[in-house]
Amino acid sequence: MLVISKKGPGDVKASDFNKNGAVEIINPEAHIATLDKGAQFEMEVTVEKDRGFRSTEMVTDKGKEIGRIDIDAAFSPISRVKIDIENTRVGQMTNFDKLLLEVESDGSILPYDALIAASNILIDHYKAFAFNEETPNELTQMPEKEVPMMDEEVADEVLEGDEEIDPKTKIEDAKFSPRTTNALTNVGVKTVAGLKRLSDLKLSEIKGLGQKGIDEIKERLG
Known part of the structure; x- marks a missing residue:
């Protein structure tokens, strides 16, 4: 809170505010x-x-206080920014652009x-996307999918797969993966009995x- 109390005649300036260690008068x-x-001039100013x-x-x-006047507040210390882009030449290349920034501040x-400061704020915002495997980000987490229920026929096949396999069973009927089945049949292994040897x-x-x-194979044969 800043306070001015002054009697005329004369001008009232910002320097007439009471001294406050938490507030610096820029102008x-x-x-x-x-x-x-x-x-007689008296005024209290709320600084936020x-x-x-x-x-x-x-x-x-x-409107909660009698005599209070609310005004628009501009908190940014930057009063004006002008952006311009010009064609520029780099070596023999003439299709480059030059960015010109004209920045005016209030003196603070x-x-x-x-x-x-503005560049660092922008960089901090983009850091949300600059994650890796060691620092997982919530954006990489995929929604959990509902696991479908297994029908009875498939369940029966799975249960059968857990049972001991007849040594006379052919490799093609032993329910190995296609890769494993092909590798075994290519070297002449025809039955589970031959595989166990x-x-x-x-x-x-x-x-x-x-x-x-x-x-x-070890898991399937137990």
Whole structure:
């Protein structure tokens, strides 16, 4: 809260506000009013910190105090920004653009510092998209899908797969994956009995089977 109490005649300026360590008067010569002889001027000003612009329509407690006058508030220290783009030449290339920025402030911050601060704010906003596997972001999380119920026929096949396989069963009927089935039949393995006689070393030598296929065989045969 800043307070002015002054008698005329004379001008009322921003420098007439009472001293307040939390508020700095940027322009002490700012003219507020002109007083005639014998006039008494008193004013209390509420100073707030915010961003952007706030109109009187946005004030929620308007009219609660007698004599209170709400005014539009501009919190940004930047009063004007002009942007221009010109053609420029770099070496032999003439199709480049040059960006020209003209920034004016109210004196509370240098235009260059304001540009740096605005750039950092923009960078911080874009950091929300600059994530990786080590720092997962909620944007990468896919919605959970509902797992469909398994019908009875498929369930029966799964249960049958958990039962012990008859050694006489042909490899084609042993319900291995197509890759594993092809790898075994290509080397002449015809039945589950013949497959069981193969050692881990022999299995590892079968082309196209791989460790994944070996693990599948062990899991299937128990």
